[in-house]
Amino acid sequence: MNRLALPYLLILPSFVLAAAIILWPVGEIVTLAVHDVNRFGMLRGFIGFDNFRELFADPDFFAALWRTLVWTAAVVLGTLVVSTPIALILNEDFYGRSLARVLIMLPWAISLTMTAIVWRWALNGESGMLNSGLRGLGLMNENIQWLAQASTAFPMQILIGILVSIPFTVTIFLGGLSSVPEDLYDAAAIEGAGRWTQFRLITLPLLRPFINIAFVLNTIYVFNSFPIIWATTQGGPANSTDILVTYLYKLGFRLGKLGEASAVSLIMFAILLVFTLIYVRLTMREEAA
Amino acid sequence: MTKFARALLFASAGLLALGNAAEAGTVRVTIAEYSKGTGPYFEAAAKAFEAANPGTKIQIEVVPWDNLQQKLTTDISAGANSDLSIIGTRWLLDYVRQGVVAPLDSYVTPEFKGRFIETFLTPSVLDGKVYGLPIAASARAVYYNKDVFAKAGYDTLPATWAEFKTAAEKIKASGSGVFPFGLQGKEIETDVYYYYGLWSEGGEIIKDGKSGLDSPAAIEAAKLYKSFIDGGLTQPGVTSYNREDVQNLFKQGKVATVITAPFLSGQIKKEAPNLNYGVAAIPAGPSGDHGTYGVTDSIVLFANSKVKDEAWKFLDFLFTTDQRVAFDKVEGFLPVNAEEAKNPLFADNADLKVFASLLPKARFAPVIPGWEDIAQTTSNAIQKIYLGQGEIEPTLKEAAAKVNATLSKN
Amino acid sequence: MINRRKFIRSLIFWALLAPVIVVILFPYAVMTITALKSATEVHDPNWWPSEWRWQNFPEMWETSGFAPALLNSLYVSGLTTLLTLVVSIPAAYALSRFRFFGRGAFRQFLLVSQMLSPIVLVIGLFRLVASLGLIDNLNILMWVYVAFNIAFCVWMLQSYFSTIPRDLEEAAWMEGAGRARTLIVVFLPLAVPAIVVTAIFTFINAWNEFVIALTMLRREENYTLPIRVFSLVAGRYTVDWNYVMAAAFLASVPVAIIFAWLQRYLVRGLALGAVK
Numbered sequence: 001m002n003r004l005a006l007p008y009l010l011i012l013p014s015f016v017l018a019a020a021i022i023l024w025p026v027g028e029i030v031t032l033a034v035h036d037v038n039r040f041g042m043l044r045g046f047i048g049f050d051n052f053r054e055l056f057a058d059p060d061f062f063a064a065l066w067r068t069l070v071w072t073a074a075v076v077l078g079t080l081v082v083s084t085p086i087a088l089i090l091n092e093d094f095y096g097r098s099l100a101r102v103l104i105m106l107p108w109a110i111s112l113t114m115t116a117i118v119w120r121w122a123l124n125g126e127s128g129m130l131n132s133g134l135r136g137l138g139l140m141n142e143n144i145q146w147l148a149q150a151s152t153a154f155p156m157q158i159l160i161g162i163l164v165s166i167p168f169t170v171t172i173f174l175g176g177l178s179s180v181p182e183d184l185y186d187a188a189a190i191e192g193a194g195r196w197t198q199f200r201l202i203t204l205p206l207l208r209p210f211i212n213i214a215f216v217l218n219t220i221y222v223f224n225s226f227p228i229i230w231a232t233t234q235g236g237p238a239n240s241t242d243i244l245v246t247y248l249y250k251l252g253f254r255l256g257k258l259g260e261a262s263a264v265s266l267i268m269f270a271i272l273l274v275f276t277l278i279y280v281r282l283t284m285r286e287e288a289a
Numbered sequence: 290m291t292k293f294a295r296a297l298l299f300a301s302a303g304l305l306a307l308g309n310a311a312e313a314g315t316v317r318v319t320i321a322e323y324s325k326g327t328g329p330y331f332e333a334a335a336k337a338f339e340a341a342n343p344g345t346k347i348q349i350e351v352v353p354w355d356n357l358q359q360k361l362t363t364d365i366s367a368g369a370n371s372d373l374s375i376i377g378t379r380w381l382l383d384y385v386r387q388g389v390v391a392p393l394d395s396y397v398t399p400e401f402k403g404r405f406i407e408t409f410l411t412p413s414v415l416d417g418k419v420y421g422l423p424i425a426a427s428a429r430a431v432y433y434n435k436d437v438f439a440k441a442g443y444d445t446l447p448a449t450w451a452e453f454k455t456a457a458e459k460i461k462a463s464g465s466g467v468f469p470f471g472l473q474g475k476e477i478e479t480d481v482y483y484y485y486g487l488w489s490e491g492g493e494i495i496k497d498g499k500s501g502l503d504s505p506a507a508i509e510a511a512k513l514y515k516s517f518i519d520g521g522l523t524q525p526g527v528t529s530y531n532r533e534d535v536q537n538l539f540k541q542g543k544v545a546t547v548i549t550a551p552f553l554s555g556q557i558k559k560e561a562p563n564l565n566y567g568v569a570a571i572p573a574g575p576s577g578d579h580g581t582y583g584v585t586d587s588i589v590l591f592a593n594s595k596v597k598d599e600a601w602k603f604l605d606f607l608f609t610t611d612q613r614v615a616f617d618k619v620e621g622f623l624p625v626n627a628e629e630a631k632n633p634l635f636a637d638n639a640d641l642k643v644f645a646s647l648l649p650k651a652r653f654a655p656v657i658p659g660w661e662d663i664a665q666t667t668s669n670a671i672q673k674i675y676l677g678q679g680e681i682e683p684t685l686k687e688a689a690a691k692v693n694a695t696l697s698k699n
Numbered sequence: 700m701i702n703r704r705k706f707i708r709s710l711i712f713w714a715l716l717a718p719v720i721v722v723i724l725f726p727y728a729v730m731t732i733t734a735l736k737s738a739t740e741v742h743d744p745n746w747w748p749s750e751w752r753w754q755n756f757p758e759m760w761e762t763s764g765f766a767p768a769l770l771n772s773l774y775v776s777g778l779t780t781l782l783t784l785v786v787s788i789p790a791a792y793a794l795s796r797f798r799f800f801g802r803g804a805f806r807q808f809l810l811v812s813q814m815l816s817p818i819v820l821v822i823g824l825f826r827l828v829a830s831l832g833l834i835d836n837l838n839i840l841m842w843v844y845v846a847f848n849i850a851f852c853v854w855m856l857q858s859y860f861s862t863i864p865r866d867l868e869e870a871a872w873m874e875g876a877g878r879a880r881t882l883i884v885v886f887l888p889l890a891v892p893a894i895v896v897t898a899i900f901t902f903i904n905a906w907n908e909f910v911i912a913l914t915m916l917r918r919e920e921n922y923t924l925p926i927r928v929f930s931l932v933a934g935r936y937t938v939d940w941n942y943v944m945a946a947a948f949l950a951s952v953p954v955a956i957i958f959a960w961l962q963r964y965l966v967r968g969l970a971l972g973a974v975k
Contacts, residue, residue: 004799006793006797007793007797007799007802008793008799010789010790010792010793011789011790011793011794011805013786013789013790014786014787014789014790014809014849014853015790015805015808017786017842017845017846017849018808018809018812018846018849018850019808019812020827020846021812021820021824021843021846021847022811022812022815024823024824024827025815025819025820025822025823025824025827026815026823027823028822028823028826029815029819029822029823032822038387039362039383039387040362040365040366040387040389041362041363041365041366041367041822041826042366042387082719085715086716086719089712089715089716092708092712093705094705094708094709094712094713095705095706095709096709096713098959098962098963100712100713100716100720101958101962101965102955102958102959102962103720103723103724104716104719104720104723105955105958105962106723106724106727106951106955107723107724107726107727108903108954108958109903109951109952109954109955109958110726110727110730110907110947110950110951111906111907111908111909111925111928111947111950112907112909113909113925113929114925114928114929114947114950115726117943118726118729118730118944118947119726121729121733121940122725122726122729123529124529124534124744125524125525125526125529125530126524126525126538126543126744127534127537127538127541127543127742127743127744128744129729129732129733129744129746130725131744132744132745132746133746136746143525143526145525145526145529146526146529147475147526147528147529148474148525148526148527148528148529148676149526149528149676153529163722163723166719166723168900171896171899171900171965172855172896174892174896174962174965175855175859175892175893175895175896175965176858176859178892178965179859179862179892179893206862209858209861210855210858213851213854213855213858216810217813217850217851217854220810220813220814221813224814224815224816224817225816226816226817226818226910227909233475233529234475234476236475236476236528236669236672237474237475237528237529237669237672237673237675237676238668238669238670238672238673238676238678239669245816245818245819248818248819249818250665252362253358253359253362254358254661254665255661255662255665256362256383256661258362258366258822261819262819265815265816265819268814268816268819269814269815272814273811273814276807276810276811276814277807280803280806280807280810284803284806317917322930325762325763325931325939328919348917348918350917350918350919351919351930353929353930356913359914360913360914362822363821363822363825363914366822366825366826367825367826367829367830368829369825369829369834533938537742540742541742541743559738559739560738560739560741560742561739562739
């Protein structure tokens with residue numbers, strides 16, 4: 001077997017599969033974005049950038065764009081900050097570790113849509129269990145109407161986003177942490193390095209590729225994340241919690257403006273593409289492997 | 290073998306010979322799920338039909354309501370849609386204009402048409418052609434908590450908004466913690482909840498081709514509702530309650546009124562059997578105007594269906610009185626068939642009587658292109674007002690301008 | 700025999716984890732408690748049901764078509780996990796061990812495959828699948844899931860593979876073992892933690908996926924679990940919340956079991972033993 005061809009053969013199946021689910025749909029969306037499209041995706045005529053122009057004339061689009069950036073940054077960074085110590089703890093040997101690991105991971109076992117629905121249920125102002133729980137604990141006297149306005153709803157949605165991303169991130173870190181040999185720590189300890197130094201000089205560098213994966217993938221998933229915002233507020237009230245993906249859902253499936261909705265998805269795609277190109281460039285330089 | 294069955298057999302063989310992707314003689318029906326009884330009802334209807342019509346198979350595909358539009362869009366765009374489908378009648382215009390639904394006039398005989406109560410069939414008739422049949426119909430009325438109102442000194446719901454407000458203030462003053470007016474501020478039909486007020490002030494959603502949102506009536510109605518919110522006469526956080534949420538509050542006895550459709554009676558019986566409730570007309574405005582919102586969902590036949598005849602037979606079957614009674618009993622909808630309305634199940638039902646009496650004044654969503662757009666613009670404006678994030682007049686004027694833009698574009 | 704230091708360490712760790720666990724488990728608690736309430740109590744926000752209606756579970760099981768959906772989900776998720784690994788491991792190996800032209804581009808390309816939100820993807824994908832006449836087919840759904848999960852699996856596996864020293868493989872080759880045999884017998888066992896993580900990830904993704912399944916599946920007997928559970932909620936007018944929560948709870952059990960089983964392989968020092 002030709003040695004040169006071997007790597008290509010090895011990546012061929014995955015390449016073909018990944019291409020199938022990306023190239024065709026992207027092609028479709030580009031087509032839809034530059035045509036006048038009826039509610040059912042039937043093309044009615046080429047209109048160039050008109051869809052984009054309509055979009056840029058809508059203040060709600062820019063509001064949703066900004067909010068998406070805030071949402072993504074808050075959730076991803078929040079997740080990383082919280083997940084790191086958790087993963088470190090769960091990597092240590094202690095009693096009940098298996099149980100703790102399963103508990104942390106449990107949110108992942110419920111589908112995101114269902115989690116969002118349960119949260120919406122729990123956040124109900126008068127009949128929700130969060131309010132009744134907080135009041136029962138004496139932490140507040142009156143019900144907070146969590147989902148009634150963006151000022152309380154959006155932070156709540158960000159919190160939920162972080163909570164559901166923790167299991168995934170912690171699991172990646174645990175996988176990465178298990179690649180760090182015990183000896184290194186022992187050797188460092190003998191040389192007098194404290195725990196913090198060990199973390200900085202041993203754990204962090206070796207964990208870096210995994211942190212990169214977690215960061216990039218989380219950014220992509222959170223940026224595109226639909227169920228949480230949709231199930232709790234549907235981007236409302238009055239579009240005040242809209243992110244790009246809920247905005248485009250309403251545009252495409254409620255108002256039937258599939259051309260504009262496709263334009264929004266292209267813009268989202270472009271943003272993510274630029275982001276990952278830059279990020280992967282930066283990190284591949286770091287990774288010696 | 291009857292002539293029909295033989296013809297069907299030949300037709301099926303023909304279709305098979307053409308190598309058609311769909312099974313010959315199979316009618317696919319997309320059903321929007323109203324409750325967990327919807328699927329079983331249609332499955333049973335399908336079986337009954339198949340038993341009486343061997344050679345035709347009915348395939349029922351149940352879709353959650355919230356995903357119906359999305360599913361239909363993707364299906365139609367790929368040409369993979371079913372033969373029959375339930376749709377919201379307010380979407381029908383778009384479907385007709387894009388040529389995806391077939392007119393039923395070649396099948397509809399005067400006798401068939403005569404089965405229906407006129408008010409319910411009209412919304413599905415466009416350009417003089419019947420494009421859909423009303424499969425589900427309802428109107429809106431006020432459910433009120435009799436005990437709470439009795440304590441405030443009222444044995445029925447006040448008939449005007451002014452009196453209602455007085456009653457509401459009395460209820461609030463009694464300190465029972467019950468919120469008098471259950472107001473919906475979220476999700477679908479938020480605008481409709483506001484229209485109840487608009488209509489009672491004598492306003493119109495669309496008047497002479499222009500939006501009625503900046504009319505004095507509209508402003509009065511908005512002021513009325515806002516005064517309820519500001520006066521603590523509604524549940525707090527109005528914009529986080531959709532209609533189901535408000536209904537739940539009502540069932541728990543936390544709000545004293547909710548404006549909704551007949552199916553609530555069934556829910557109350559199951560979930561709050563001890564609730565002493567009554568049903569009454571929506572309060573009227575100063576000049577005695579009041580209205581209720583009529584809604585129908587239609588079942589349509591798609592233009593690209595290859596089994597139109599069989600599909601029609603199934604439709605015919607579904608709209609026989611027995612089937613209609615069975616369906617409306619399960620879901621709590623209003624009868625669309627005249628015969629059905631005479632059935633004791635409906636005729637003697639006190640709650641349904643109230644709804645039926647409101648029908649003559651029922652207004653349906655205007656059948657105009659861009660209605661979804663308009664509904665969303667209105668809902669957004671109303672929500673801003675409820676939240677106190679916009680002054681009433683400028684917000685409504687802005688919304689009216691947007692609506693007019695939509696109207697002129699179409 | 701309890702190790703004293705370990706015991707103290709355990710207490711500290713549990714104390715640190717406790718707040719996180721409480722917040723993370725909050726929806727789970729809400730779900731479970733509501734699942735045990737009766738229809739009349741379902742909307743009351745009390746934390747202790749007045750009666751514990753365990754029979755909600757069997758009732759829900761019977762009325763909601765849970766069992767066939769469960770089997771469908773097990774089939775799809777299990778097969779997806781297997782096939783994704785089969786496809787991803789060679790690719791990750793190639794990326795980790797070989798320098799070849801297009802290596803960076805391929806990695807970037809995999810990321811790109813994740814960038815379309817399913818809501819958006821669904822229209823394009825659906826048309827493709829519909830034109831092939833493959834709608835309402837669980838196997839097609841499974842292949843779509845495989846395609847989606849490749850990106851994460853390859854990235855994760857590759858990062859992990861790169862931490863395994865080449866010496867081990869080279870030693871095996873020198874002893875005459877073929878490349879393929881070395882891969883399977885020597886290399887893969889060292890990569891178990893990474894394989895476990897990717898298996899968990901893929902299984903859960905496939906198990907919980909909703910939008911694509913909803914669009915591609917037609918008949919109720921083909922439904923996967925998320926569609927089934929969701930269909931209990933999205934009924935227009937009447938929702939049996941206690942059944943919904945019971946269904947959601949049960950739907951999460953298989954995943955929890957799989958995770959509990961697999962997480963014990965997420966242990967450090969696995970690679971180390973071999974080097975010694």
